[in-house]
Amino acid sequence: MKLIKTVTAKNGEELELWHSETLAFTPALAPFLKIYAEIIEKNLTLPTMAFKNSNRVTWAKNKDGRVVGGICYELIPETATGWLVLSFTDPEFRGIGINELCHEIYEKDCIALGATNLGSVVSVENTSRIKSAAKVGMIPTFYRMYKNLK
Numbered sequence: 001m002k003l004i005k006t007v008t009a010k011n012g013e014e015l016e017l018w019h020s021e022t023l024a025f026t027p028a029l030a031p032f033l034k035i036y037a038e039i040i041e042k043n044l045t046l047p048t049m050a051f052k053n054s055n056r057v058t059w060a061k062n063k064d065g066r067v068v069g070g071i072c073y074e075l076i077p078e079t080a081t082g083w084l085v086l087s088f089t090d091p092e093f094r095g096i097g098i099n100e101l102c103h104e105i106y107e108k109d110c111i112a113l114g115a116t117n118l119g120s121v122v123s124v125e126n127t128s129r130i131k132s133a134a135k136v137g138m139i140p141t142f143y144r145m146y147k148n149l150k
Helices: 029-041 098-112 127-135
Strands: 002-008 014-020 056-062 067-076 081-089 117-119
Touching (some): 029 081, 056 098, 081 127
């Protein structure tokens, strides 16, 4: 785990931005899982395990040591894609630019790893995530088609 820098969020709160080459054994894991469960319960993602211990993660921590948000991702070498697994923000801290702050570190790390593009899957119903992705230059290019056979 490595402290990258200290920044100020839109609400004036000072945050530390951290990075780890693995999601496992980081303080970001529990908040990541809480938000992942939230979006599953809201039917904003398929109920699958789309992440792994070896995913990379960047996160924001406030002065109280609380992880308030982050981005979990991986590099897909075959397509040189920095694949965003989950952008997660604690509900209490939404709307203050945490995703944008973490996205900068995610993007720089992916470039350093050889990525030539970034990608993710976002539910068409997850309008807040679609808006936050647009703020950092990510736009929809395809819809993933799905049919439940149950």
